Amino acid sequence: MNENGDQMSKNTDSLLDIVLSELLIPNQMSVSSLESAMDSFGARSIDFGEVFIQSVNYESFSLEDGRVKAGSFSQNSGFGVRAISGEKTGFSYCDGIDADSLIGSAKTAASIAKRGSGIKRENYSKTNSLSKYASVDPLTSMSDKEKANILLEIDQNARRADSRVEEVSASLTSSFERMLVMSSDGVLAADIRPLVRLSVSVIAVEGNKRERGSAGGGGRYSLDKLVSSESPSRFAREAVRMAEVNLRAKPAPAGRMQVVLGPGWPGVLLHEAVGHGLEGDFNRKGSSTFSGRIGEKVASPLCTVVDDGTLFDRRGSLSIDDEGTPTQRNILIENGVLTNYMQDKLNSRLMNVPTTGNGRRESYACLPMPRMTNTFLEAGKSDPLEILNSMDRGVYAVNFGGGSVDITSGSFVFSATEAYFVEGGEIKYPIKGATLTGSGPEVMRNISMIGNDLQLDSGVGVCGKQGQSVPVGVGQPTLKIDEIVVGGTQTES
Amino acid sequence: MFFDLQKLKTDLTAVIAKSVDGGLSIGADEVEVMVARDQGLEVSVRHGRIENLELSNDFSLSISVLFGKRKGSVSSTNFDDSSIKSLLAKAKDLTLLLEEDPHYGLAPGGLNPKKLVELDLYHPWITEPTDAVAIALAIERAGLSLNEKLLRPDSAEVSTTNSLVGYGNSNGFSAVIPRSRHSMSSVFVAEEKNGMQRDYWYSMARDPEELRQADEVGKEAARRSLAKLNPERPISGVFPVLFAPDCASSLISHFISAVNGSSQFKKASFLLDRIGQKIFPEWLTITENPLEPRSLGGAFFDSDGVQTRNNKFVTDGVLTSYVLSNYSAKRLGLETTGNAGGVRNLTLAGPSSGQKDLLKKIGRGVLVSSLMGQGVNIVNGDYSRGASGFWVENGKISHAIDNFTIAGNLSDMFFGIQALGDDADKRFNVRTPSILVDSMAVAS
Numbered sequence: 043m044n045e046n047g048d049q050m051s052k053n054t055d056s057l058l059d060i061v062l063s064e065l066l067i068p069n070q071m072s073v074s075s076l077e078s079a080m081d082s083f084g085a086r087s088i089d090f091g092e093v094f095i096q097s098v099n100y101e102s103f104s105l106e107d108g109r110v111k112a113g114s115f116s117q118n119s120g121f122g123v124r125a126i127s128g129e130k131t132g133f134s135y136c137d138g139i140d141a142d143s144l145i146g147s148a149k150t151a152a153s154i155a156k157r158g159s160g161i162k163r164e165n166y167s168k169t170n171s172l173s174k175y176a177s178v179d180p181l182t183s184m185s186d187k188e189k190a191n192i193l194l195e196i197d198q199n200a201r202r203a204d205s206r207v208e209e210v211s212a213s214l215t216s217s218f219e220r221m222l223v224m225s226s227d228g229v230l231a232a233d234i235r236p237l238v239r240l241s242v243s244v245i246a247v248e249g250n251k252r253e254r255g256s257a258g259g260g261g262r263y264s265l266d267k268l269v270s271s272e273s274p275s276r277f278a279r280e281a282v283r284m285a286e287v288n289l290r291a292k293p294a295p296a297g298r299m300q301v302v303l304g305p306g307w308p309g310v311l312l313h314e315a316v317g318h319g320l321e322g323d324f325n326r327k328g329s330s331t332f333s334g335r336i337g338e339k340v341a342s343p344l345c346t347v348v349d350d351g352t353l354f355d356r357r358g359s360l361s362i363d364d365e366g367t368p369t370q371r372n373i374l375i376e377n378g379v380l381t382n383y384m385q386d387k388l389n390s391r392l393m394n395v396p397t398t399g400n401g402r403r404e405s406y407a408c409l410p411m412p413r414m415t416n417t418f419l420e421a422g423k424s425d426p427l428e429i430l431n432s433m434d435r436g437v438y439a440v441n442f443g444g445g446s447v448d449i450t451s452g453s454f455v456f457s458a459t460e461a462y463f464v465e466g467g468e469i470k471y472p473i474k475g476a477t478l479t480g481s482g483p484e485v486m487r488n489i490s491m492i493g494n495d496l497q498l499d500s501g502v503g504v505c506g507k508q509g510q511s512v513p514v515g516v517g518q519p520t521l522k523i524d525e526i527v528v529g530g531t532q533t534e535s
Numbered sequence: 536m537f538f539d540l541q542k543l544k545t546d547l548t549a550v551i552a553k554s555v556d557g558g559l560s561i562g563a564d565e566v567e568v569m570v571a572r573d574q575g576l577e578v579s580v581r582h583g584r585i586e587n588l589e590l591s592n593d594f595s596l597s598i599s600v601l602f603g604k605r606k607g608s609v610s611s612t613n614f615d616d617s618s619i620k621s622l623l624a625k626a627k628d629l630t631l632l633l634e635e636d637p638h639y640g641l642a643p644g645g646l647n648p649k650k651l652v653e654l655d656l657y658h659p660w661i662t663e664p665t666d667a668v669a670i671a672l673a674i675e676r677a678g679l680s681l682n683e684k685l686l687r688p689d690s691a692e693v694s695t696t697n698s699l700v701g702y703g704n705s706n707g708f709s710a711v712i713p714r715s716r717h718s719m720s721s722v723f724v725a726e727e728k729n730g731m732q733r734d735y736w737y738s739m740a741r742d743p744e745e746l747r748q749a750d751e752v753g754k755e756a757a758r759r760s761l762a763k764l765n766p767e768r769p770i771s772g773v774f775p776v777l778f779a780p781d782c783a784s785s786l787i788s789h790f791i792s793a794v795n796g797s798s799q800f801k802k803a804s805f806l807l808d809r810i811g812q813k814i815f816p817e818w819l820t821i822t823e824n825p826l827e828p829r830s831l832g833g834a835f836f837d838s839d840g841v842q843t844r845n846n847k848f849v850t851d852g853v854l855t856s857y858v859l860s861n862y863s864a865k866r867l868g869l870e871t872t873g874n875a876g877g878v879r880n881l882t883l884a885g886p887s888s889g890q891k892d893l894l895k896k897i898g899r900g901v902l903v904s905s906l907m908g909q910g911v912n913i914v915n916g917d918y919s920r921g922a923s924g925f926w927v928e929n930g931k932i933s934h935a936i937d938n939f940t941i942a943g944n945l946s947d948m949f950f951g952i953q954a955l956g957d958d959a960d961k962r963f964n965v966r967t968p969s970i971l972v973d974s975m976a977v978a979s
Binding site: 211254446450479 | 612772807
């Protein structure tokens, strides 16, 4: 290991000590309280036991009517205890952290899960992983006055950018999470996770037309880093530009046609069309359209799709997942061939494959599941302009609201919020937001050109699965889909 | 496993009082508090075996303090005295930074309920995990019995939650209400040579007596999954669209979003300043009934502590009221409608017909049974969503369809409602029957 690596693992050691002292000592607990909880699972009755403790401080300031007049702060902490035998999971969680309820919950969880092959008392080894972000508390990284000033600056910039802007709202949120996990496979790991996000939304009015534009960004760092790396006024101008484009938008066409997607956030395509379908739980149960298809061609040979939780400072990144497994770069599809699913501990054990660092949970009150981190399509060789020029007639979509997927049938949708009608390789005019729909494997096979301009999104993604929300990232280069359904109102018949 | 209701009620009442008094004692002019305590049990089974068994224990406390016209809001999962104290201090700090809003402030005390109204919302059900498991297994067995060859159970769940929710403010109003909520749900995957389909069904109620039978829930989920097999793509064009009750509920929710006070004062609505104007056909009336006993949306005060009432939002097709909280009403120079936190038990009234008649009315078109995606723009009314459902030909369901979109503008869609079904779905807060919209663009 190189010098830098040693340095980093030392940091991880001290990080664990910091989290242990901050989460346990104020609640009159120590590592031995966690060990007692592990002991109370009852050694012979289960296959796997885990204690997860978490504390999240969250703060939000928002601006409306040109004034910063709403602010909120929350402090949530608690623990979740899980015992697994075979496919059976017993889970008990409680808001608040105290040793007695922890042991009570461990007993309850174990009694639910009972009849496993037995866990051995392990010597808990501290997980060493490189930190993927700084251990900073973004709430205290800047004075409240400065936070308010960022929002005021956005308001002024947005109104200055275009006189048709009638309403501006903006919010700045910061969260500071500390998590600690101990499990019967010998893991004792902790993480400190900052997360900040800036969001801007404007409404511009012309005559009786009224359109919204929005922009935002963030990541796992402090607020001063957010402000220094991305000028807040840029978000303001971007939101105004989008509203202005939508004021000129004409009705969207309807039917199957060529679609070119811009780089960055349109990568929500990958998240919906293939990402969810490659999560281990669905594939263990055989309920995904991609089940049992490792080694098969599931996309155009141009496509290499990656889920990478290790990217520095990214919204979807984690140093360790919520089960204490270090995150990694997982190649899901390589040159069109399905290579890997994303796994948590439960599903990797039942499918007899390695974990991939994708075990995530919304909070202590939820069970971990295989989830995405930062999911993107690798860059191709084409010049983005050449891709656009190659279109006969179709839609060029550069911004999206979001999407969803039925992993069983493979049907997915994603909704454009900024798009243009293209004819003869030229952009003709902006069109109203339209939903694009298709079947994942079919659309992935229809990708015929991939640009050399890979971009990740600006850090705004939230992914929902079975009621649990987690921050994620997406990305892609410009790409061309030869045929997909565009859900406009202008039908040809 | 469940809590001692009386003792907890006393505890929460004390937490409210401590928070209100604590806020006033640090100089706040007004204080508002919400507390909740939930205990729940949830079981899921798959292939005849337990998959997950979860026990939950939730505490939440939210406090807003007003210093003049400055407001700070804080929340926590801790109820103890020192947490309340530090939360209040944090709330005070926040207000020092924030700017004033002349419309902030509690609703006038006169709008708080004069007395408690018993809505009968608390009916504990299962206490033993084994009982929940037995029901979940029965759901799965019943569904599977429909077609063991094509069906695969994905999950059958039983869940029960008992809660106490409390509200209090510095005008002297305070109440702690016990509520329960129970559900049974089922998901099946149906598979044939040319692909898999999944669908689900569930039943939910405050009183377990009002839940559907386990057998019925499992069979309905299985029936729906089987019906989706072998989908085709519809032809593109303009057709009548029949929204099944759960999809129709989302449609009416878009109307509620557009006439919500905050969309109005932010001027972020395609139905801006439309009071007194015709939005729907003249035979349609939309009301809410928050005081219906044992109902999922039942509440006699809203999240501002204001007494709820039977609002009529649409009368004979005409928009007669916005959906207002105390704050949004003040912003618009109006009176609150007791809708802080949303509408409760919203109901559509008008002539209704059975599904058979509605399909006959369509002749040729689309029955939408599920919707996907976020393609709804409340600012301009543009609507474009992914859908799956059934093709209707000669007034009858012909075959399953998927991978298509339906698009239009909500203004036209509301005005173009042609008929209602007789199948209103009480599982939702927005209880809609099937809704037939005269024409939408179908793309595939």
